[in-house]
Amino acid sequence: MxxxxxxxxxxxxxxxxxxxxxxxxxxxxxxxxxxxxxxxxxxxxxxxxxxxxxxxxxxxxxxxxxxxxxxxSFEQLGDDVVYVNTMPWGEDPRENYWKYMRRPEPSYRDFEAIQANCQTAGKTSFSVFIGGSNTESKLGQAAGVFYMGVTPDYKDIFGLEFEQGRYFTPNSFFRGQNEVVIGYEVYKALFREGESALGRWIKSKGQKLKVVGVLKKEGKDLINPINFDNVAIIPYNTARKYINLGRSAMNRGRSSISVKAETEVDVEALKTELVGVLRASRRLPPKEEDNFALNTLSILSNxxxxxxxxxxxxxxxxxxxxxxxxxxxxxxxxxxxxxxxxxxxxxxxxxxxxxxxxxxxxxxxxxxxxxxxxxxxxxxxxxxxxxxxxxxxxxxxxxxxxxxxxxxxxxxxxxxxxxxxxxxxxxxxxxxxxxxxx
Known part of the structure; x- marks a missing residue:
């Protein structure tokens, strides 16, 4: 043709x-x-x-x-943040379940080692999850409030925004003062909407906590890695009054370390340095494999x-x-x-x-x-x-x-x-x- x-x-x-x-x-x-x-x-x-x-x-x-x-929903995790966990996110936990169960949880000592020795880390946070608890105030009650103890950099790593009040002061962290930052849904259940909750006291697990901040409402996402609407955040030293932070099996999965890369530092460079710092902190022999996992948002994205x-x-x-x-x-x-x-x-x-x-x-x-x-x-x-x-x-x-x-x-x-x-x-x-x- x-x-x-x-x-x-x-x-x-x-x-x-x-x-x-x-x-x-x-x-x-x-x-x-x-x-x-x-x-x-x-x-x-x-x-x-x-x-x-x-x-x-x-x-x-x-x-x-x-x-x-x-x-x-995953944006709050941050694409320049490395999470220290016992198992990798991209692997089926059933494949090597017992291997990961034998690994130690991220500890406060690991957190201190990263803060002291990791040059590529901009901010580092240690958090411990206390679990759900019924909470009450003079005006109302809230069931299943999710309590967690955190260190100072947690606010900056996760980008917490406030409807009322503020974050904890350095003195609050150092002294372990009975202060709390609550999510918006917790605030609505415990207080009258529109009124200030600052300076009010709430009670949970026998502890009285003073409200210093209320987080902005997040709304409903399809997946909430951390539901900040139903959370109560307290200083780490205050959390030690609630639970034993030892290596008990009852505490597995409760602790986490989040490391945000320094400005203009590649995440892979941060991960490389974290491997050396954590191996030294845990005194692992050269031939022994890592007993921790470093996870990033890119794993979930892929x-x-x-x-x-x-x-x-x-x-x-x-x-x-x-x-x-x-x-x-x-x-x-x-x-x-x-x-x-x-x-x-x-x-x-x-x-x-x-x-x-x-x-x-x-x-x-x-x-x-x-x-x-x-x-x-x-x-x-x-x-x-x-x-x-x-x-x-x-x-x-x-x-x-x-x-x-x-x-x-x-x-x-x-x-x-x-x-x-x-x-x-x-x-x-x-x-x-x-x-x-x-």
């Missing part, structure tokens, strides 16, 4: 541009004729494209929304990306079948359209129309038909996203990227569906076409 001279030597003159727009608008007009002249046939044929685009883009939109919600990639591929695979059916349906419309306009094709050829003009005319018509089906599919995606957001309380959005992707898939489907009918129309001879069209 020889290529038209128009494709080999493109003509960008004003006449060629005007001709292209004339062909384009004529193809649009004929496409609309197909839509409104044979409504039922056209809509049934476009149903495959519509369903296919709906399936693919709905899955992509749901996954993007889910990924956005999860990543937003894990999530692989999962969402598989889900997206599954959505493309499922929607692809509907799109293939739609391509065959549109191709059928185009063959019928060519058959109905055979006489008109012959007249155009007799009047001097080139092969590429006929081919372009039918190809544009096919693309426009598929774009129409794709637009309907995107409309259904938008309506479904609104319904899910309203009734399921889970925000789903149709991004501009997914909308453009959906229309691009529809346009490509139009090219595939229309290329053979358009080519067969362009090959017709003028006299034979006029005879066959009688």
């Amino acid at each position: 020889s290529l038209p001279i128009f494709w080999l030597q493109p003509d960008f003159s004003m006449a060629a541009v005007l001709l292209f727009f004339r062909l384009f608008f004529e193809a649009c007009f004929l496409a609309l004729q197909q839509l409104f002249g044979n409504k039922l046939r056209t809509l049934l044929s476009l149903l495959g494209i519509t369903i296919g685009i709906w399936c693919v883009i709905m899955v992509f939109s749901a996954v993007d929304s889910l990924e956005y919600s999860i990543r937003k 894990f999530l990306s692989s999962i969402f990639g598989v889900i997206n591929l599954a959505g493309l695979f499922i929607g692809g079948f509907a799109i293939i059916v739609g391509v065959f349906s549109v191709a059928n419309i185009m063959f019928v359209s060519v058959k109905e306009r055979t006489n008109l094709i012959g007249v155009k050829k007799a009047l001097g129309a080139k092969r590429y003009m006929i081919l372009m005319e039918f190809l544009i018509e096919s693309i426009l038909l598929c774009l129409f089906g794709g637009a309907i599919g995107l409309l259904f995606v938008y309506l479904a996203a609104l319904a899910v957001t309203h009734f399921a309380d889970f925000p789903i959005f149709l991004s501009s990227y997914n909308a453009i992707l959906g229309l691009s898939i529809a346009a490509f489907s139009g090219v595939i569906a229309g290329i053979i009918p358009a080519y067969s129309a362009s090959k017709m001879e003028a006299v034979e076409a006029m005879r066959a069209g009688r």
Whole structure:
């Protein structure tokens, strides 16, 4: 098959541009004729494209929304923070459960060693999780308040913001004073909303604590690594009054060390230095493997990306079948359209129309038909996203990227569906076409 001279030597003159727009608008007009002249046939044929685009883009939109919600929930962990734990986040805990159970918990001695010897660490925090406890004030009660003891840098590492009051003073940490910072939901349960809680006393586990701060409301995220709305934060030395911080099995999983990298320091460089500092602190022989794990947000991000990639591929695979059916349906419309306009094709050829003009005319018509089906599919995606957001309380959005992707898939489907009918129309001879069209 020889290529038209128009494709080999493109003509960008004003006449060629005007001709292209004339062909384009004529193809649009004929496409609309197909839509409104044979409504039922056209809509049934476009149903495959519509369903296919709906399936693919709905899955992509749901996954993007889910990924956005999860990543937003993880933002409080910080992408420049290294977490010292007993096991790595990216591994199935069932694979080496007993190995990790034998590892010692991150200790306050480890925390002090990092503070003293790690040059690439900007801020370091040690936190101990005391667990849930019923809490009461003179005005109300709150069940299952999550208590945790922290060191001074905890506020800066996790970016705590305050609705009322302040964080603890250095003296509060040093003396282990009975002071507490509470989350917004705890504040609403214990006090009248709108009133100041500062200076008020609350009671938990036999200890009276003075409220010095109330955290800003976080709201509901899909995943909350730490639910600061339902937390009560106290100084580390105050927490020692609540629980025994020894190596008891009852205390496993309660302590954590968070290390924020110094400004302009690479996280990997921080991790490398932390390995040396922790091995020295724990007096590990050179040949013995590390008995700790250093985790970063990138581990979770990579894990999530692989999962969402598989889900997206599954959505493309499922929607692809509907799109293939739609391509065959549109191709059928185009063959019928060519058959109905055979006489008109012959007249155009007799009047001097080139092969590429006929081919372009039918190809544009096919693309426009598929774009129409794709637009309907995107409309259904938008309506479904609104319904899910309203009734399921889970925000789903149709991004501009997914909308453009959906229309691009529809346009490509139009090219595939229309290329053979358009080519067969362009090959017709003028006299034979006029005879066959009688």
